[in-house]
Amino acid sequence: MPQVNIGVLISGSGTNLQSLIDNIEKGNIKGTIKVVISNRRDAYGLERAKKHGIDAVYIRQKDFESFEDFNKAIIDVLKAHEVELVVLAGYLKILTPQFIEEYKNRIINIHPSLIPAFCGKGYYGIRVHEEVINYGVKISGATVHFVDEGADTGPIIIQEAVEVAEEDTAESLQAKVLKIEHKILPLAVKYYCEGRLQIEGRRVLIKE
Numbered sequence: 001m002p003q004v005n006i007g008v009l010i011s012g013s014g015t016n017l018q019s020l021i022d023n024i025e026k027g028n029i030k031g032t033i034k035v036v037i038s039n040r041r042d043a044y045g046l047e048r049a050k051k052h053g054i055d056a057v058y059i060r061q062k063d064f065e066s067f068e069d070f071n072k073a074i075i076d077v078l079k080a081h082e083v084e085l086v087v088l089a090g091y092l093k094i095l096t097p098q099f100i101e102e103y104k105n106r107i108i109n110i111h112p113s114l115i116p117a118f119c120g121k122g123y124y125g126i127r128v129h130e131e132v133i134n135y136g137v138k139i140s141g142a143t144v145h146f147v148d149e150g151a152d153t154g155p156i157i158i159q160e161a162v163e164v165a166e167e168d169t170a171e172s173l174q175a176k177v178l179k180i181e182h183k184i185l186p187l188a189v190k191y192y193c194e195g196r197l198q199i200e201g202r203r204v205l206i207k208e
């Protein structure tokens with residue numbers, strides 16, 4: 001089976017990116033990361049990419065007149081690398097409708113809660129886990145989903161839960177959830193690369 005060309009967008013430390021790199025190097029995923037793009041110069045994920053011989057590109061929004069142009073620049077880099085699947089691994093900007101149209105049903109995101117709880121505009125980073133603790137829910141988790149025009153609204157591919165313990169802080173919960181993220185993001189990408197994900201309305205079926 002041919003390899004799927006993957007592009008990963010990041011804004012930060014890139015531990016999810018690392019989990020993809022590790023799984024690809026182990027031969028678990030029939031894909032190749034062609035390029036890693038960050039909107040932040042100091043994102044450690046760029047270093048992780050370079051260490052593994054992957055093209056690492058920093059694109060600064062300020063260099064463009066509009067948000068649309070900034071997004072077009074990202075699309076251009078993805079196209080230059082012949083990317084077929086875009087993975088958002090801790091990428092903290094929204095995508096323009098043009099971007100989503102260009103890669104329709106070919107963009108995957110990881111979110112650190114059980115969607116549709118604790119998601120949408122403003123829910124990112126440690127904030128998600130603070131809200132989870134403050135609300136007092138007993139279970140949280142992570143979700144991998146396809147990206148559509150909304151914020152965290154696209155069809156769900158995989159979810160996994162963790163227990164919120166009484167002694168948990170936002171930080172300890174974040175660490176627990178990250179462990180799950182590092183498992184389900186590579187798994188979703190593996191399924192995608194094997195052509196096993198079938199979208200039917202809001203539901204994603206995982207074929208044998």
Ligand code: GRF
Nearest residue numbers: 012013014015016090110112
């Ligand atoms: C993860 O919690 C991810 O779910 C969220 O941003 C965080 C990124 O972490 N979207 P990392 O950069 O992969 O370490």
